[in-house]
Amino acid sequence: MSVDDKLGFDKFVTDEHESHIQINEDYHDEAEIKRLVMACPANLYHYDDGKLVFSHEGCLECGTCRVISGGKGVKSWKHPKGAMGVEFHQG
Ligand code: SF4
Secondary structure, eight states, X not given: OOHHHHHTTOEEEOOSSXXXXXXXXXXXOHHHHHHXXXXXXXXXXXXXXXXXXXXOTTOOOOOHHHHHHTTSSEEEEOOOSTTOEEEOSOO
């Protein structure tokens, strides 16, 4: 079974009112933006017309973006509230 197949078993409860990750939309460091795009295992970061674009739906809460950003492109990172976020089913 592939990693993508296993991820397909996970369930998500998305907070529709507040993202647990806040990005700096005015951040234009192309090298960091590309690192975020390449590093996110859920493919939630995108490079669009020189800007960093992010959607928190489907976040695996791995923390990789927080570590590699150094507080620049990613302004804040916290776990989702209460029973929200990812629920892993295949390890
Ligand atoms: Fe992507 Fe992991 Fe950051 Fe979530 S925590 S946005 S899955 S890198």
